[in-house]
Amino acid sequence: xxxxxxxxxxxYELTMLTSFVTDGTxxxxxVFEAFARRLPEGRRYGVLAGLGRLLPLIADFSFAxxxxxxxxxxxxxxxxxxxxxxxxxxxxxxxxxxxxxxxFPGSPILTVRGTLGECVLLETLVLSVLNHDSAIAxxxxxxxxxxxxxxxxxxxxxVEMGSRRTQEESAVAVARAAYLAGFAxxxxxxxxxxxxxxxxxxxxxxxxxxxxxxxEAFASQVATQGVGTTLLVDTYDTAQGIxxxxxxxxxxxxxxxxxxxxxxxESASARALLDELGATGTRIIVTSDLDxxxxxxxxxxxxxxxxxxxxxxxxxxxxxxxxxxxLVAVADEPGGDLRPVSKKSHDKVSVGGRKTAWRRHGDxxxxxxxxxxxxxxxxxSGPDVTRVQxxxxxxxxxxxxxxxxxxxxxxxxALATLPGPARSVxxxxxxxxxxxRTSPEATEGDQR
Numbered sequence: 246x247x248x249x250x251x252x253x254x255x256x257y258e259l260t261m262l263t264s265f266v267t268d269g270t271x272x273x274x275x276v277f278e279a280f281a282r283r284l285p286e287g288r289r290y291g292v293l294a295g296l297g298r299l300l301p302l303i304a305d306f307s308f309a310x311x312x313x314x315x316x317x318x319x320x321x322x323x324x325x326x327x328x329x330x331x332x333x334x335x336x337x338x339x340x341x342x343x344x345x346x347x348x349f350p351g352s353p354i355l356t357v358r359g360t361l362g363e364c365v366l367l368e369t370l371v372l373s374v375l376n377h378d379s380a381i382a383x384x385x386x387x388x389x390x391x392x393x394x395x396x397x398x399x400x401x402x403x404v405e406m407g408s409r410r411t412q413e414e415s416a417v418a419v420a421r422a423a424y425l426a427g428f429a430x431x432x433x434x435x436x437x438x439x440x441x442x443x444x445x446x447x448x449x450x451x452x453x454x455x456x457x458x459x460x461e462a463f464a465s466q467v468a469t470q471g472v473g474t475t476l477l478v479d480t481y482d483t484a485q486g487i488x489x490x491x492x493x494x495x496x497x498x499x500x501x502x503x504x505x506x507x508x509x510x511e512s513a514s515a516r517a518l519l520d521e522l523g524a525t526g527t528r529i530i531v532t533s534d535l536d537x538x539x540x541x542x543x544x545x546x547x548x549x550x551x552x553x554x555x556x557x558x559x560x561x562x563x564x565x566x567x568x569x570x571x572l573v574a575v576a577d578e579p580g581g582d583l584r585p586v587s588k589k590s591h592d593k594v595s596v597g598g599r600k601t602a603w604r605r606h607g608d609x610x611x612x613x614x615x616x617x618x619x620x621x622x623x624x625x626s627g628p629d630v631t632r633v634q635x636x637x638x639x640x641x642x643x644x645x646x647x648x649x650x651x652x653x654x655x656x657x658x659a660l661a662t663l664p665g666p667a668r669s670v671x672x673x674x675x676x677x678x679x680x681x682r683t684s685p686e687a688t689e690g691d692q693r
Contacts (some may be wrong), residue, residue: 251308254369256321262362263326271362274583276574276599279355279371281348281567287672290663291566292386292656293354294422295378296344300643302370306335335363339638345425345656351679353600353616361575368570379566381422385557386660389427390668391540392551395657402429402550404445407558419558425652440649453480463493473499475530487515491522500528508533509546516547537670573597596681602633611662615682
């Protein structure tokens with residue numbers, strides 16, 4: 246049974262809310278912030294993804310009457326909080342790094358301002374969307390760079406094909422996040438319909454096995470999809486499969502796909518055989534447990550494109566983004582002045598106060614990121630320093646909604662601002678560490 250966005254949360258959010266509503270604290274102004282204390286080990290940067298999915302969910306965050314009744318019956322909330330939830334609509338503001346942009350340890354990725362009650366309710370939703378999609382996009386971006394960049398930049402195209410390796414709705418989010426990070430297409434049709442991600446796909450091994458001979462299977466596929474299709478040639482014997490493919494489709498065959506073996510050796514042998522058979526324009530696509538490290542190793546192989554599934558869609562291919570959502574400022578009465586608050590616990594120290602993030606570039610390269618707090622948040626950008634966050638929601642309404650093509654372009658532009666060593670797949674510390682400054686004009690040099 247479908248549930249409202251309001252129930253896409255943890256119970257403790259509502260038990261905290263119950264105390265806030267009961268004693269009146271729920272109406273106190275507050276500021277929450279999403280950020281990552283650190284990047285996964287060895288990662289040089291993160292890519293923010295999921296904002297385009299998250300913002301409409303926040304704007305629509307609500308509770309159906311029967312859901313509130315259930316919460317009341319389960320003892321999760323009391324009567325006064327049940328009334329609060331029945332009338333709930335987020336009315337605050339959200340500022341965020343643009344989707345597709347880079348982030349580093351300490352980057353104030355998302356800032357939520359409103360009442361304490363409405364802001365605290367969003368924690369689980371914010372983190373579930375941003376952590377999932379950013380982990381996917383960060384891994385996908387590394388794979389894109391390992392494949393030589395986007396096809397427009399001369400890189401080899403990547404197809405996202407991990408739908409069978411994750412939960413059905415997660416698969417759609419995976420396809421979207423991988424595409425915005427530079428993948429060329431996806432096998433997931435729902436991602437095509439909902440988000441405009443280009444979709445591709447031809448046949449699996451089962452298709453070939455369903456026919457008495459490989460030649461009959463290829464003939465059927467070519468008859469319906471044309472000679473520009475991609476034929477899967479390694480169901481039985483790869484070399485014979487290539488010969489059969491060219492015999493059936495002719496030298497104008499669009500592509501072959503190899504899904505097993507040593508892909509460097511297999512692709513080299515396939516290229517030589519295709520050329521020998523006159524199919525010099527037939528492309529070679531490879532699949533089979535690819536990630537950025539394998540793609541780097543295959544850089545010199547005669548391969549024209551990749552299909553990536555498990556390693557982009559599941560935890561085996563990427564570590565978590567590890568973002569957190571913390572209260573950084575709160576007032577002690579309705580309409581009161583905000584006071585900064587922060588954690589002091591070991592390894593989880595945070596900086597209190599509403600933050601504004603700034604970046605400095607030199608010759609097109611990102612050299613510095615820092616944040617200011619308090620009155621400095623209102624300073625304007627200058628020629629050397631620019632603000633990172635954009636207005637995303639105002640008074641509960643979404644005001645920032647770039648299409649996926651724009652997000653994809655932003656991600657490519659952001660990755661291009663990294664210097665060569667930070668763009669490689671080699672492990673290393675975060676390229677930047679975000680620091681607290683007294684003003685945008687203060688400088689402390691490169692924070693690499």
